[in-house]
Amino acid sequence: AQSVAQPEDQVNVAEGNPLTVKCTYSVSGNPYLFWYVQYPNRGLQFLLKYITGDNLVKGSYGFEAEFNKSQTSFHLKKPSALVSDSALYFCAVRSGYSSASKIIFGSGTRLSIRP
């Protein structure tokens, strides 16, 4: 069975500082990993994904994520946080990049950026 863990319910960062949102996963076979962001009363917006290749993946709004196979982690990062980055972030995993496999989400991390 596949699973995702986001160990931090909330991350607080000052504007301009780097941010990291943590994610670890468990899946049989090759993992396909995703980050989504959710603003209040909205659906989920895709940020980035890892399928194969370079372990550092760049996505929307200046976010990037680093895939670490040995640590089964896929942490989300940004060099300089903006107040507008404040939102709910979800890590997700899929076992196989096929529509026949479901995507499983973590419980979410609320990111709060203070001015």
Add this chain to the structure above:
Amino acid sequence: DAGVTQSPTHLIKTRGQQVTLRCSPKSGHDTVSWYQQALGQGPQFIFQYYEEEERQRGNFPDRFSGHQFPNYSSELNVNALLLGDSALYLCATEGPGDGYTFGSGTRLTVV
């Protein structure tokens, strides 16, 4: 090109009633997945439809059922509503060469 469209955006139902939520996929998408997101939690997978058949199902009771139509749109039906069914219901669609795209969701409140 419209993305994924869900209707209605909000609705309020009484315990014991039945509800139908609708999802129109993004153009070119043929797979529809439904998720339930309770307040403060991550989305939980309900089921997935492909070629008008339920292909996968999460850990949800039989009160939750669905349908996919020939035009790939989908419905989620919930019978005998419980207070605990109050949540944001998200539809995600997918197509060949294009990944998951989420709709904005339907906020269901059961009173």
